């Protein structure tokens with residue numbers, strides 16, 4: 001088959017011949033129709049994702065849309081590295097297949113599912129968001145952050161504060177459901193004041209940033225809460241702004257903050273699969289919007305080098 005193949009970390013994959021995957025017990029050979037180029041795919045291909053065992057060569061790709069040997073169109077995930085979805089065929093655990101309804105577009109599902117899953121898991125499975133609760137989204141301008149805004153609104157959040165860096169995208173978030181926006185390009189004290197004004201009593205934070213913006217937000221919220229004993233559930237999902245934070249102990253004594261992560265490891269595969277099933281049912285009816293840019297897999301080198309506007313997800317087509 002043809003596949004995108006990484007032979008050295010730090011170099012983009014090359015489109016070349018590769019042996020067909022041989023499904024193990026319990027796996028199904030899927031013909032790939034579309035695979036999203038998510039941040040998780042890039043970090044896996046670079047060997048920097050925390051799940052990477054440094055095996056080379058590898059085929060990148062975390063999930064996708066494909067067809068079973070019987071002709072059923074499915075969304076799939078749960079792939080075993082080094083065999084990713086950026087190939088003509090991939091072996092997928094049968095337990096990780098989700099049949100797709102007619103009329104749902106391959107490219108839309110391949111682009112939207114990973115960012116939507118991150119937001120859905122964080123808001124529902126990890127934070128247990130209840131209608132009326134207040135949500136702060138850090139990193140709301142990315143694909144996942146935009147999904148979090150839309151899903152929080154659909155789940156009945158009371159107020160949604162969307163914080164992000166990209167001014168143009170931030171300005172569009174009220175149309176997706178945000179009540180307030182916070183520009184993370186301002187000085188730290190300005191950001192802190194705006195967060196205190198719009199999200200002091202947040203019940204849930206969905207955090208795609210970590211790093212310095214998280215430090216600023218943590219300090220701002222822990223100082224500003226009306227009742228510091230009301231629990232704040234802080235769900236760490238991504239680390240776009242840095243892998244670490246400095247967390248003063250006083251922050252945790254000052255306010256009741258419950259930290260948890262959401263990702264591979266902290267969320268078992270069966271729960272990820274449940275989230276995928278729940279979302280496949282919602283994607284067509286909830287009008288969740290995502291911009292996609294479809295590129296043939298044979299042009300994977302170009303795709304890797306393409307800087308899409310924030311909020312646009314590249315999808316590769318074998």
Ligand SMILES: NC(=O)c1ccc[n+]([C@@H]2O[C@H](COP(=O)([O-])OP(=O)(O)OC[C@H]3O[C@@H](n4cnc5c(N)ncnc54)[C@H](OP(=O)(O)O)[C@@H]3O)[C@@H](O)[C@H]2O)c1
Nearest residue numbers: 039118141142143144165166237238239240241262263310
């Ligand atoms: N744990 C999970 O299950 C899971 C699932 C999906 C995604 N994720 C993670 O979630 C994160 C976001 O994913 P995504 O799909 O939304 O990625 P994306 O579409 O590429 O968006 C990334 C966003 O981060 C913003 N950003 C980058 N550095 C920033 C900084 N220093 N301060 C503020 N904003 C910054 C970018 O803003 P600009 O436009 O200004 O550059 C962009 O809007 C990634 O780390 C990804 O790996 C985790």
